[in-house]
Amino acid sequence: MEGESPPPDDDAEFGVPFPGRVLPRESWTRTRWRDTGGAFDWAAAFGRDGARVVDLGCGNGRFLIGSALARPEVLHLGIDLVQVALDYAAQRANRRGLANVRFVVGDVVAWIFERLAPGSVDEIHIYHPQPYYQEADRGRRLLTPEFLERAWAVLRPSGKLVVQTDNKAYWGYLRRALEKHFERAIHKGPWPDAPQGRTRREIEARRRGLVVWRMQARRRDEPLPIEIALPDFDANRPKYRRRARG
Numbered sequence: 001m002e003g004e005s006p007p008p009d010d011d012a013e014f015g016v017p018f019p020g021r022v023l024p025r026e027s028w029t030r031t032r033w034r035d036t037g038g039a040f041d042w043a044a045a046f047g048r049d050g051a052r053v054v055d056l057g058c059g060n061g062r063f064l065i066g067s068a069l070a071r072p073e074v075l076h077l078g079i080d081l082v083q084v085a086l087d088y089a090a091q092r093a094n095r096r097g098l099a100n101v102r103f104v105v106g107d108v109v110a111w112i113f114e115r116l117a118p119g120s121v122d123e124i125h126i127y128h129p130q131p132y133y134q135e136a137d138r139g140r141r142l143l144t145p146e147f148l149e150r151a152w153a154v155l156r157p158s159g160k161l162v163v164q165t166d167n168k169a170y171w172g173y174l175r176r177a178l179e180k181h182f183e184r185a186i187h188k189g190p191w192p193d194a195p196q197g198r199t200r201r202e203i204e205a206r207r208r209g210l211v212v213w214r215m216q217a218r219r220r221d222e223p224l225p226i227e228i229a230l231p232d233f234d235a236n237r238p239k240y241r242r243r244a245r246g
């Protein structure tokens with residue numbers, strides 16, 4: 001066990017059980033990846049190769065852990081800035097005996113631009129990127145045209161981008177911004193693999209009565225010749241706060 005952080009209080013969030021179950025101690029694994037910099041070496045990190053899934057801003061890893069349990073042959077990498085969130089993620093993954101997940105503390109901007117090689121990833125997942133409500137913070141939004149272009153480059157030719165948000169203005173922006181590099185498919189209603197929510201934020205948002213918007217996008221072979229604006233939208237319009245249906 002990776003000992004510095006406190007164990008999770010229990011294995012449910014907002015009453016929704018975490019995927020999987022805790023195994024006897026002898027089956028526990030180590031899923032925290034001690035970053036040594038440079039291009040990420042999947043085979044070195046996992047001891048084997050396979051299809052590759054990345055969760056950018058993975059938080060406490062709920063989606064990745066569920067996906068890793070359901071798809072044991074697939075390699076899962078979770079990146080987040082917040083150490084304590086990853087401590088919880090890693091502890092839960094360790095206790096489920098997962099050998100196909102790694103969690104690493106880091107800035108996903110650096111990872112997407114410098115650490116993940118072009119054409120090296122099968123799926124990129126981004127759940128609930130922060131909308132940043134203050135006008136002065138709009139420049140901090142993650143999903144810029146440049147970021148989306150690089151995500152496109154990092155994906156393999158048949159790669160997939162999954163994006164989800166509970167902020168309607170961000171959703172409006174993404175519907176347009178993704179079009180250049182991806183064939184978008186809006187997913188209506190909860191994901192079948194996690195009807196109560198794939199991520200902590202999704203579960204929390206739905207409990208608070210917010211609508212959740214979900215998209216699965218297939219990488220285009222060639223980008224469309226269109227201009228995409230910067231994500232300079234107003235994220236804080238009260239009229240967007242409606243009762244949840246999704």
Ligand SMILES: C[S@@+](CC[C@H](N)C(=O)[O-])C[C@H]1O[C@@H](n2cnc3c(N)ncnc32)[C@H](O)[C@@H]1O
Pocket residue numbers: 056057058059060079080081082085106107108109126127128129130142199200201202
């Ligand atoms: C609203 S939370 C969503 C967490 C999780 N995806 C979920 O849906 O529950 C946004 C997450 O993105 C992470 N994050 C924001 N900017 C980041 C960055 N530049 N690099 C890494 N993580 C980042 C935050 O630390 C936080 O955990």
